[in-house]
Amino acid sequence: AQTVTQSQPEMSVQEAETVTLSCTYDTSESDYYLFWYKQPPSRQMILVIRQEAYKQQNATENRFSVNFQKAAKSFSLKISDSQLGDAAMYFCAYRSPYSGAGSYQLTFGKGTKLSVIP
Amino acid sequence: GAVVSQHPSRVICKSGTSVKIECRSLDFQATTMFWYRQFPKQSLMLMATSNEGSKATYEQGVEKDKFLINHASLTLSTLTVTSAHPEDSSFYICSARAPTTGELFFGEGSRLTVL
Numbered sequence: 428a429q430t431v432t433q434s435q436p437e438m439s440v441q442e443a444e445t446v447t448l449s450c451t452y453d454t455s456e457s458d459y460y461l462f463w464y465k466q467p468p469s470r471q472m473i474l475v476i477r478q479e480a481y482k483q484q485n486a487t488e489n490r491f492s493v494n495f496q497k498a499a500k501s502f503s504l505k506i507s508d509s510q511l512g513d514a515a516m517y518f519c520a521y522r523s524p525y526s527g528a529g530s531y532q533l534t535f536g537k538g539t540k541l542s543v544i545p
Numbered sequence: 546g547a548v549v550s551q552h553p554s555r556v557i558c559k560s561g562t563s564v565k566i567e568c569r570s571l572d573f574q575a576t577t578m579f580w581y582r583q584f585p586k587q588s589l590m591l592m593a594t595s596n597e598g599s600k601a602t603y604e605q606g607v608e609k610d611k612f613l614i615n616h617a618s619l620t621l622s623t624l625t626v627t628s629a630h631p632e633d634s635s636f637y638i639c640s641a642r643a644p645t646t647g648e649l650f651f652g653e654g655s656r657l658t659v660l
Contacts, residue, residue, distance in 0.1 A: 464651075
């Protein structure tokens with residue numbers, strides 16, 4: 428079974444600065460998907476960024492980028508120019524490649540609570 | 546973008562009663578939906594996979610008779626917590642899979658409090 432580990436329960440960053448959230452995972456599969464989700468106080472999960480394991484290029488979405496190290500099974504999230512609205516719980520998630528109904532289920536890490544200091 | 550809506554967002558009930566939570570995909574037809582449970586300051590734990598027109602697939606340790614899931618249409622899945630007890634109090638979240646991209650979209654969540 429796959430596992431996802433987020434070793435930082437809480438992080439803080441000064442507004443406009445850069446912060447990196449760590450995530451490692453364990454899998455025996457060669458092809459898979461990785462995600463970072465944001466859960467603000469409103470509690471609705473929002474997709475921040477996704478990475479396909481077969482792609483060597485790191486995914487980027489505006490101020491959000493990842494450092495995907497497949498051999499090390501590491502998938503960190505970098506938030507640049509942090510904003511107050513970035514404050515939330517961030518969950519790293521793993522998904523196996525699709526192989527039938529139900530195969531889109533995600534395995535989540537325990538989350539990192541990010542605080543942004545004005 | 547795609548929207549998944551959950552209702553109710555908050556519900557309080559007495560011990561022994563049943564509560565139904567609805568999950569609707571508003572922008573697309575979802576053949577597969579997922580139900581999660583989230584305890585305070587913890588991650589999401591998958592409870593079951595809901596497939597339209599067939600029985601739900603429950604994760605190990607989840608009582609299927611207690612957490613009834615119905616996915617009768619392509620836009621609606623329901624989770625019914627039967628004979629609720631205080632230990633069932635939690636935050637329940639659904640997600641729906643977009644058929645073309647496979648991306649999962651999450652509902653706003655439903656907070657259940659059992660007195």
